[in-house]
């Protein structure tokens with residue numbers, strides 16, 4: 001239910017306050033121009049409240065509205081106005097986005113984003129700038145190095161995937177696939193990054209999901225500082241739980257050091273144990289303040305596990321609706337078996353034979369899912385100085401720039417007439433995977449702050465998708481269209497309940 005449905009009285013008070021401050025904001029708004037003229041307004045822009053009502057709707061209705069804007073205006077930049085907030089624009093043109101990626105110093109998260117996410121992420125990498133950002137990025141780069149990624153694909157992922165498969169093979173009745181995939185990515189990040197056993201249904205994970213939803217709603221509700229005074233108790237409690245878990249991660253890493261469980265290559269231990277906790281140890285080496293290490297750790301955890309687990313959930317949602325695509329994945333698996341001279345009937349199933357290079361179709365499926373269901377569905381930046389976009393839009397300092405990946409990645413101008421169709425083949429040319437520029441396909445962001453975990457996400461997807469599609473038939477409980485719950489990422493509201501039928505007796 002949307003905020004209006006849940007709290008009509010509060011929304012009415014909000015509308016009055018919005019109207020009162022509109023006069024002041026309107027003067028500011030006039031400053032955004034293209035070729036000396038004000039920008040066009042999107043549909044449903046109202047006098048006084050501008051687009052404020054759209055932003056109060058449930059997020060999938062907001063995405064649909066962004067999508068409508070994209071269909072109506074093509075690549076044209078349009079005005080966004082939410083009274084009480086700085087003036088804004090909605091951009092669609094990849095040229096503008098390329099400019100934003102190239103000028104990271106001008107278009108930053110600013111106080112607009114940081115003010116809303118600070119409680120949860122503090123100075124974690126997605127909020128940090130300057131040297132503190134560089135330090136965290138360096139720690140992340142060392143964690144995601146080639147050797148560690150090899151341990152991920154050869155040891156950790158097969159182990160956690162195997163556990164999930166065994167679990168699915170023993171299940172009768174309904175299974176929530178979102179929970180299954182979230183479980184895999186939670187265990188992976190927990191062990192590799194922090195040397196901790198983590199589970200998708202522990203108290204921290206539940207609190208984090210709630211806190212992420214509450215934080216995301218702050219971007220839709222301009223009166224959040226007021227409404228949270230009355231309605232924010234659960235959010236405050238959740239953030240407190242999340243923060244205390246961040247401190248536990250740090251305490252556990254410090255204890256690992258004290259008891260010398262920090263791994264050196266000479267120990268007689270598994271490859272996975274050797275690299276476990278490498279992210280938190282690099283962060284501890286580089287950052288003198290443990291509170292800040294905790295922020296950095298929590299931000300990496302969210303960036304790494306939620307995005308990938310959710311992308312896999314949307315993948316199987318779409319696969320259940322497109323059996324033709326499942327058949328093609330299975331054909332690719334059979335070809336892979338033939339190349340490796342493995343009999344498909346063999347008892348033991350080894351997911352490590354699936355790599356990005358050997359499974360272009362499975363990779364294309366993953367990319368096509370990321371196009372239609374981007375795990376970070378919209379982005380907001382704030383101008384640190386006056387700026388002009390390549391299309392001539394002049395933005396005064398502090399104005400807001402929004403792009404909605406959900407809408408942009410459905411643009412017929414960029415993706416052709418069948419942009420709304422799930423067609424993995426669009427990412428293939430002569431059987432080889434084709435890449436698209438970050439400005440056309442910004443799913444992993446672009447420029448100097450491009451996602452650090454792209455390779456990790458791909459490595460996970462290319463093992464999980466063919467393995468699960470080969471071993472199981474999944475069926476949805478109904479044909480209803482699934483939508484996203486409130487979050488900073490794109491969880492499926494209510495999870496993905498399915499029935500599972502093992503296709504063969506192959507063991508994981």
Ligand code: HEM
Pocket residue numbers: 125126137140300303304305307308311370374375376379442443444445448449450451452453454456457
């Ligand atoms: C399908 C999976 C993923 C998608 C779609 C994705 C997408 C993104 C996007 C859009 C951003 C920019 C966010 C922003 O600042 O507004 C980002 C940043 C980041 N991602 Fe990912 N991500 C994925 C998986 C991962 C994984 C597995 C990791 C591993 C830890 C990771 C680590 C990061 C980090 C550290 C940043 C911050 C980069 C910086 O600010 O310098 N991501 N990601």
